[in-house]
Amino acid sequence: xxxxGMEPIRRQQLIKATMAAIDEVGLxxxxxxxxxxxxxxxxxxxxxxxxxxxxxxxxxxxQILSDLxxxxxxxxxxxxxxxxxxxxxxxxxxxxxxxxxxxxxxKTWLAFWASSMHQPQLQRLQQVNDRRLYANLCHQLRRxxxxxxxxxxxxxxxxxxxxxxxxxxxxxxxxxxDYARRQAREYLDQLLRAHGVATTPxxxxxxxxxx
Amino acid sequence: xxxxGMEPIRRQQLIKATMAAIDEVGLxxxxxxxxxxxxxxxxxxxxxxxxxxxxxxxxxxxQILSDLxxxxxxxxxxxxxxxxxxxxxxxxxxxxxxxxxxxxxxKTWLAFWASSMHQPQLQRLQQVNDRRLYANLCHQLRRxxxxxxxxxxxxxxxxxxxxxxxxxxxxxxxxxxDYARRQAREYLDQLLRAHGVATTPxxxxxxxxxx
DNA sequence: TTTTATTGATTGAACGTTCAATAAAAAAAT
DNA sequence: ATTTTTTTATTGAACGTTCAATCAATAAAA
Numbered sequence: 001x002x003x004x005g006m007e008p009i010r011r012q013q014l015i016k017a018t019m020a021a022i023d024e025v026g027l028x029x030x031x032x033x034x035x036x037x038x039x040x041x042x043x044x045x046x047x048x049x050x051x052x053x054x055x056x057x058x059x060x061x062x063q064i065l066s067d068l069x070x071x072x073x074x075x076x077x078x079x080x081x082x083x084x085x086x087x088x089x090x091x092x093x094x095x096x097x098x099x100x101x102x103x104x105x106x107k108t109w110l111a112f113w114a115s116s117m118h119q120p121q122l123q124r125l126q127q128v129n130d131r132r133l134y135a136n137l138c139h140q141l142r143r144x145x146x147x148x149x150x151x152x153x154x155x156x157x158x159x160x161x162x163x164x165x166x167x168x169x170x171x172x173x174x175x176x177x178d179y180a181r182r183q184a185r186e187y188l189d190q191l192l193r194a195h196g197v198a199t200t201p202x203x204x205x206x207x208x209x210x211x
Numbered sequence: 212x213x214x215x216g217m218e219p220i221r222r223q224q225l226i227k228a229t230m231a232a233i234d235e236v237g238l239x240x241x242x243x244x245x246x247x248x249x250x251x252x253x254x255x256x257x258x259x260x261x262x263x264x265x266x267x268x269x270x271x272x273x274q275i276l277s278d279l280x281x282x283x284x285x286x287x288x289x290x291x292x293x294x295x296x297x298x299x300x301x302x303x304x305x306x307x308x309x310x311x312x313x314x315x316x317x318k319t320w321l322a323f324w325a326s327s328m329h330q331p332q333l334q335r336l337q338q339v340n341d342r343r344l345y346a347n348l349c350h351q352l353r354r355x356x357x358x359x360x361x362x363x364x365x366x367x368x369x370x371x372x373x374x375x376x377x378x379x380x381x382x383x384x385x386x387x388x389d390y391a392r393r394q395a396r397e398y399l400d401q402l403l404r405a406h407g408v409a410t411t412p413x414x415x416x417x418x419x420x421x422x
Numbered sequence: 423t424t425t426t427a428t429t430g431a432t433t434g435a436a437c438g439t440t441c442a443a444t445a446a447a448a449a450a451a452t
Numbered sequence: 453a454t455t456t457t458t459t460t461a462t463t464g465a466a467c468g469t470t471c472a473a474t475c476a477a478t479a480a481a482a
Contacts, residue, residue, distance in 0.1 A: 003447065006461065026329035028239060032438060042463050047439060107328055114325035117318055117381065118237035126381065155378075156394050160367070163374025167366075170328065170337065183367050187398075190405050214481065217427065243472060253429050258473060 010049055011059070013039045018060045023104035027111040058121055061112045064098075064105060065129050071097035072136070084140040085192070088157075091136050092184045095161050096177050106169040134158055144197050153191050160187050221260055222270070224250045229271045234315035238322040269332055272323045275309075275316060276340050282308035283347070295351040296403070299368075302347050303395045306372050307388050317380040344369050355408050364402050371398050 017038035021030040024038075032053050036043045050056040072094030079086050098105060116122035138154040145153060161184055168175025228249035232241040243264050247254040261267040283305030290297050309316060327333035348365040356364060372395055379386025 004460065010461090026326060028326065029329070031436085033436095043438080044440080044463065045461085048462080053438065110325050110328065113381070114321050115237060115239065117321065118240070123383075130378070130381070152394070156371070156375075156398065159374035159378055159394070160371050161374070162377055163370035163372070164367075166373055166377055167341070167370055170324070170341070172334075183363070183370070187367060190401050193405070194401050215426065221427090242470085254472080255429065255474080256427085259428080264472065 007049065010039075010041070010045065013041070014046060014049065014056060015060045015063050018056055019064075019102075019104040019108045022108045022111050023102075026107075027115060054121075057112075058125075060108065061122055061125055064109055064112070065125060067105075068095070068098055068129070069132065071095075084143040085188075087140045088137065088188055089185060091133070091140070092157075092161065092188065093181055095133065096165065096175075096181050096184075098165065103174050106165075106175065110166070110169050130158075133161070144192060145195050149195055153195070157184070157188060157191065160184055218260065221250075221252070221256065224252070225257060225260065225267060226271045226274050229267055230275075230313075230315040230319045233319045233322050234313075237318075238326065265332075268323075269336075271319065272333055272336055275320055275323070276336060278316075279306070279309055279340070280343065282306075295354040296399075298351045299348065299399055300396055302344070302351070303368075303372065303399065304392055306344065307376065307386075307392050307395075309376065314385050317376075317386065321377070321380050341369075344372070355403060356406050360406055364406075368395070368399060368402065371395055 014035065017035050018030065020038045021035045024030075025034065032043045032046050035056070036046060046053060046056055050059060072091055075090040075094045076087055079090055098109060112122055113126065116126040134154055137157050138150055141150040141153050141157075144150070164180040164183055165175065168177075168180055225246065228246050229241065231249045232246045235241075236245065243254045243257050246267070247257060257264060257267055261270060283302055286301040286305045287298055290301055309320060323333055324337065327337040345365055348368050349361055352361040352364050352368075355361070375391040375394055376386065379388075379391055
């Protein structure tokens with residue numbers, strides 16, 4: 001069945017299959033054979049396109065991270081305003097896009113999160129992402145609060161986002177995205193009000209991205 | 212070297228060694244040989260006392276969970292007051308005892324957290340723990356807030372605790388327990404103030420438990 | 423001498439990787 | 453248009469490694 005130019009297609013297929021396999025049986029039991037079966041190809045092809053299993057796993061994490069970054073920036077680009085409150089809300093909403101598409105993404109994300117503690121390659125990726133979230137939040141909060149308060153607020157908000165998301169991922173029924181978004185936004189309002197910032201009741205932004 | 216009555220000693224040794232091994236190389240590479248080496252015994256002994264590797268892993272998670280429960284109830288028993296605010300603060304503090312002892316506990320906890328998504332045995336344990344935290348928080352908050360608000364607040368506070376703890380576990384330098392505690396308590400104050408509850412500035416409770 | 427605890431070589435299963443073989447498409451030749 | 457050649461994509465059996473579990477042998481205590 002060899003047509004020319006299969007590389008990008010196969011890579012995408014295999015990355016998707018990796019998430020499906022991890023969703024199904026977890027990272028520990030996501031063997032190359034199982035992944036290959038999900039993609040409808042043979043096991044050998046993984047080494048051919050990704051140099052080995054590790055390469056595929058890293059590529060999968062990269063994909064998830066870039067999708068997440070894209071989800072955030074897309075929502076922020078769509079804003080007509082420069083108001084920090086609106087951008088903060090967009091960052092929150094974007095971060096709950098992780099689970100928007102499917103459960104597989106959420107489970108894969110958590111699996112990588114755990115294994116990033118001992119795999120330097122993955123740890124680097126995870127830290128870049130963490131710092132990006134913190135920096136985004138901090139930069140916007142800095143326009144509303146003094147330096148130290150902005151930092152604390154950013155750390156707290158980041159923790160709240162991760163906590164909501166994490167608890168959602170572990171719930172058998174999956175994450176209730178809308179509820180999580182509401183909770184995070186409500187926390188943001190509380191945070192600002194506690195520091196004496198007048199709260200603009202943020203308009204619920206549209207749920208869909210361009211995808 | 213067989214003395215009589217080694218069972219409880221060996222079990223404890225092996226559970227501790229399991230955490231050490233997971234801390235060192237992660238759950239995926241924590242082989243029975245490596246765990247046994249940490250405990251200074253042979254690999255075969257694991258099957259003898261725990262029926263297999265899975266049994267040891269489950270026992271290790273049980274140990275962590277019961278330690279956590281103990282840390283919370285100990286702090287609550289030490290309280291002279293019945294004030295909900297004080298009990299909530301004690302629950303928060305107790306939950307950050309997870310990382311009190313060592314980094315190994317935190318990493319082991321996260322590793323189990325991730326794999327509990329696909330191991331029914333571990334999933335049950337994790338859900339019991341989750342529900343206990345939620346129920347504790349909810350019960351105390353219920354004395355200060357209306358039903359629905361108490362529920363939302365409990366979920367949010369639980370998410371904040373988990374989020375702070377999770378981000379701490381992933382930080383290379385480990386969790387700054389005092390900072391996390393302060394953040395969580397500050398959030399609790401915000402939460403109560405936002406619902407019109409007068410905040411009693413809680414005295415920082417003693418750090419040590421009876422161990 | 424009996425009981426209890428422990429060892430460590432062995433076994434069989436499972437895994438990721440490799441690579442010669444294959445098959446289909448594309449390009450070249452007829 | 454057909455046939456032949458070349459290129460590209462893919463397979464799957466074989467290989468070497470690693471792991472958890474087993475169990476007969478052993479050694480210390482009772």
